[in-house]
Amino acid sequence: MLEIRGLEAGYNGKAVVRLAQFTLPRGEHCLVLGASGSGKTTLLYTIANLLAPVRGDIVLEGENMAARRGRDADSFRARHIGIVHQTLHMVNAVSVLQNLLLTQYAAGIRQDAAAALRWLERLGLSAQKDEKPVSLSQGQRQRLSIARAAINAPSLILGDEPTSALDDAACENVMRVLLEVAAASRASLMVATHDRRIERHFQHRLLLEGGA
Numbered sequence: 001m002l003e004i005r006g007l008e009a010g011y012n013g014k015a016v017v018r019l020a021q022f023t024l025p026r027g028e029h030c031l032v033l034g035a036s037g038s039g040k041t042t043l044l045y046t047i048a049n050l051l052a053p054v055r056g057d058i059v060l061e062g063e064n065m066a067a068r069r070g071r072d073a074d075s076f077r078a079r080h081i082g083i084v085h086q087t088l089h090m091v092n093a094v095s096v097l098q099n100l101l102l103t104q105y106a107a108g109i110r111q112d113a114a115a116a117l118r119w120l121e122r123l124g125l126s127a128q129k130d131e132k133p134v135s136l137s138q139g140q141r142q143r144l145s146i147a148r149a150a151i152n153a154p155s156l157i158l159g160d161e162p163t164s165a166l167d168d169a170a171c172e173n174v175m176r177v178l179l180e181v182a183a184a185s186r187a188s189l190m191v192a193t194h195d196r197r198i199e200r201h202f203q204h205r206l207l208l209e210g211g212a
Helices: 040-047 070-080 096-106 113-122 138-150 168-184 196-201
Strands: 002-011 014-024 029-033 055-060 081-084 156-160 188-193 204-207
Touching (some): 014 204, 029 040, 029 196, 040 156, 040 188, 070 081, 113 138, 138 156, 138 168, 168 196
Parallel strands (some): 081 156, 156 188
Antiparallel strands (some): 002 014, 002 055
16 A cells, blocks of 8 residues: 655755645556646655655555665665656666566565566567667567566556557557556556546546646
């Protein structure tokens, strides 16, 4: 379960997002909506503890994320949170398979090539396992990003605009995959977007005011 209490999130001590109370039960899905500049990405990065909150508590599975710093925060995030970034961050010096193994390594989890290969097969990437990410198509890179978010069986998956740049068919495919990988570990799913096409897939909506 994700619980947020008295949260103010922003940069350099200046809050751009305020959220008094929010709860997302384990296994449920929430869509974060808002105009550009409303703080959707800021909220996700704060929940992931990539950005320290100005104030407030973020509690995931009973652990206060806001109280964790440095390596402790990185380790907890790697084990419990999967992130699908808007800009797809890959390690282009190593193969697709090795990208998944590095995700396990970063979490302090034993590297399990068989599990990584199962995820690649599940997401239609087994034929590309030895290729470098730079050689993949945009859709394949998106699926690799989702595989990296899912491989450690997180309790929370965060998606930052995962469908906004996609056509309708690709949008539906990405949403199908996201929902499947969330269900595989009974993870909560929180997606920030201004893409109204995907609203029907979510039980909960959180609207951020402000922005452009």
